Amino acid sequence: MYEEMTSLERCIATIRLQPHDRVPVDLHNFMMTLIGSNLPPMKLYTDGQLLGEAQVAAWKRFGHDMLVVENGTGALAEACGCKVSYLPGSAPVIEGHLLGDLAEVSKLKMPDPWKSPLCRAALEATRLVLDQLGDQVFVMGRADQGPFSLACMIAGPETLMIEMAAGEEDTHIFELLEYTSDAYILYARLFKEMGCPGTSAGEAQGSPDVISPAMYEKYCLPFAKKIVRALQSDDFSLAYHICGNTTRIIDRMTQTGASILEFDYKCDKAKAKKATAGKTTLLGPIDPSGVLHEGSIQDVERACREALEVLAPGGGFILGPGCALPRTTPPENIDKLIECARVYGQY
Template sequence: MTEYTPKERLSRALTGQSVDRMPAVCVTQTGTVEQMEACGAFWPEANSDAEKMAILAEAGHTVVGFEAVRVPFDITAEAEFFGCDIKDGTMEQQPSVVGHVVKTVEDIEKLKGYDLSEGRISVVCDATRILADKYGDELPIMGSMIGPFSLAQHINGDEWFMAIFTDEAFAFALMEFTTEFSIAYAQKMVENGADTMVIIDPTASYQLIGAEFYEKFVVPFHKKIIDAMHEVNVPVVLHICGDTTQGLALMESCGVDAISVDQNVDAAAAVANVEKAVIVGNLDPVNMLWNQTPEKIREQSQKVIDAGVGLLAPGCGTVSKTATMNLQAMIEVAKSHKY
């Protein structure tokens, strides 16, 4: 069988084509303290400085061994871009959204006319360009963004969950706005060299909002983003936290290429619940990758592969204190697996 470059291998794996072996990638955040110490680029600065962001993303490849580079490391840049209050992160902890800016349709109107060359959105795109210029011929360049449902929740606050039940006009208006932004942002990342897109939509959970509301407020909006990416031949991975087992068929209905499942999902059940989508996951980032030995990680990695996943990866974002040797144990098993 042909031996592929990492870039070719991941693209083929995500689009259902034959490959020589499993790609060794992480579709969720990759930054760790050990990588920061090795490359000299640290959080929180690496969240807001393009050069440092690119250096730390590169360390996922040069220090750990992932066969891709990925930015950014957190999911607050989009909310910050629209004026939400952000609690600063630290070297070990990511920033979080603590203030919101939209209560009415009129508030949504005030956010329109944004400029994607400003704020941390621009920083992420600049980091993408730096990485693409250096690695784009060989490695996958993963762009990542928060999904439109979770962005709506960041912008509106916890009232968002009541809004989808009680005020459909407002809810649809906000989803249209966040989706339009998500498409524009994804396209800008692609223009800067991203060749794979990851949508992280943690609160768009079938388990949290149920089938009716997922089908109404999530599927059509994810489909718009995915269609826009497919128009430029960019495969899309969707990650939603929690036990998504019962919602996988609905998640797949948006046309996504791959679905990243977290540790609460039985990997074999996930594979059985989709028709075409590649299942990505799902080593527990806390109880396994952070807190176990390389030997245990290799053992569990093989079990996950035996369950039928298409890509072995963490079930959620990598814990910042995870040891490099633990991640390398997972990578070793992935690279040894022949399809």
């Protein structure tokens, strides 16, 4: 067994595919951290101090290795001009879409994240968490969404999918994807400059549950490679998140060069391990709803042991939920998740 490491050392060694003491744990828990607050969602998700303090409090309670700081999937879209809606009991969501017609893409302006409520709050929260815990834990300030999902929000997913299938609007679609990847890079760079060791790009819309692998290869993969090239360095990782059943594209996700791939329980674990071994680190894949939210402690233990058995050998694995944890996830289930990494995830 290796000498015990700090959470930060453990995460960095894992991502660099170097020897480490045990499998690290991440929690995708921003909604869960806010359960104690009665504030209306608009106040809650735009208050950077509150979001950051809630993350620190959750770390004191659970002691996980990687902190994922964010306020939902709408932040960057809001900064690009989309309208956000705040519903009780939910993270902010984007309402409608910004472009009436794909030809309007040339009118889009680069965002100013510090002047946009959700992005500013995410940045402020990340800075607070970094100041307090950045020397011991891995603080991932999430710059979601990735280029394709952001394009879906801006153009409307239906419009984009119909035009992609028709194949006659590719000039405007690629112009939009250049814009969204540049906007993403601009926002993600703020987390990098702040001193975060990593960020993420969420591309749920690129999942084979939504578009075909051929469409993924044409419209998602080139822009994923572009953001990785622009941002990733020895001391800064990009976590590329696609949920759903990604078995058919896991090899292509590996080609992005992202040093972390976030995947969920629907993806075949053995195939994911085979596609990524020695190349990148997998993060996931415990079902946040069916197991961590609704399951028993025994269900959590079973799912974690199964995942560790297949994914931990040889390193390159971070145990955690495959997507965001529901607000009311039982804390005992999170304790069990962390205990499983400590007990069964040792090298």
